[in-house]
Structures are given as structure tokens and as C-alpha cells.
Amino acid sequence: MRSMKAIFTKQAKDMIKNPAVLVMFIVFPAVALIMTVFVTIPENEYFSGNMFVTMMASIFAGMGLITSASAVVAEDIAGKSLRFLIIAGVKPHQYLLGTGGFYLLAGAAASVIFNLIGGFSGEEALKFLTIMATGLAASIILGMVFGILAGNQQAAASLSMPVAVIVGFTPMIAGFNETVEKFAGVLYTQQINIIVNDFSAGLLKPLLVIAANIAVFTVLFVIAYRKKGLKG
Secondary structure, three states, X not given: OHHHHHHHHXXXXXXXXXXXXXXXXXXXXXXXXXXXXXXXXXXXOOOOOOHHHHHHHHHHHHHHHHHHHHHHHHHHHHOOHHHHHHHOOOOHHHHHHHHHHHHHHHHHHXXXXXXXXXXXXXXXXXXXXXXXXXXXXXXXXXHHHHHHHHOOHHHHHHHHHHHHHHHHHHHHHHOOOXXXXXXXXXXXXXXXHHHHHOOOOOOHHHHHHHHHHHHHHHHHHHHHHHXXXXXX
């Protein structure tokens, strides 16, 4: 518990010093607010009231934090922080919860802002915040996997960005292609897209699919942590 708290505090301090990471939690809600106020609130037959809120929220949860999380872990490897943590006995789950937990908390705060902009309440708000939290968790863990595998920030960006684009935009393509839609069903990003665009949809199946994604990503992270962590 003490190790996780120390890692959590370290990541909070590091994010404050790193505008490139910090801006991720600001720019998506800001764009959603600006587009909602100036494009959808005025009478507009082409855009629904919360179109940009749900669009930016799903992109933020589905792909926005993959590259950020990978960069954070890669920085820990490049700066030898991860190596020292492993030597000190920090377990994979402790590093995952300490680092990932902080970014999940920051992402949850951004999700609340999205919710306020969208004006969701009751069951809609519950579904929105639940799917955002689980989607963010999947994105963060996936990004941390790439950070471990890459070993440095430049390689992490090169490795994580294409994957972030694929998982982020596949649900959009799936809306126009049945073959892609069948494949997209196993992706956590597709499940985020389903709920944020239709609050009447059932929540259980999307949560189970996202949980399966999280389980796979966590296993990959633990393997990578144990095999590559001391090589940094």
C-alpha cells in the first residue's frame, strides 16, 4: 500500500511538470464544450445536442490516454525509475495500480466534466460514467504495456500511436462496414461507442467485453514488467 501511494504521488508530480500529458485531460472536454456551445446549442438541423460531447468522450476514453500512459512508463524506464522500483521489490500490480490509478482518477475527473457538459442525469449519467471509467482503465493499461515494451519515449510514441488510431477509429468504420463491425465487437472501444451513442443499450455485455480486454492487457503488462523492467 505504501509503495502504491508513493508511485501515485510521483505520477501526480510528474504530470504537473509535463504539459504534454496534462493537456490531454483538458483539451478533449474543452473541445466538447466549445463545439457544443457554438455549434449544437444554436438551432442546427445537422447536429444533435450532445453529438460532440459523446464523440470527444469516446475518443478520449478509447484512444486519448494510450499514448500518454505509454510515454509515462517509457519515461520511468529511461530515467531508471522503474528499475529501482523493481529492485526495491515493487510488484507489477503495485506499479500498475499506483501509476494507472492516478491517471484513471484524472480521467474520471474529465469524465465528470463531459457529463456536466452533456447534461446527463440519472441512469444516463450512471451508464456514461461507468463505461467511461472502464474504457479509460483499458486504455491506460494498454498504453502501459506499450511503454514497457518500448523502453523509451520516442519508441513508445511510434509503437502506441498506430494502435491507438486503429482501436480508436475502428468503431467509426464499423458503422459503415458489417465485416469490420463483427471484428470490432471484441474491442473495448466499440463497447464505449455503443453506450455513449445509445443510452438505451444494455450495459452488461459492453462491461463484460471491456473487462475481458482489461484482463488480457493486465496479463500482458505483468509479463512485460517481469521480463523487461530490469533491462531499463
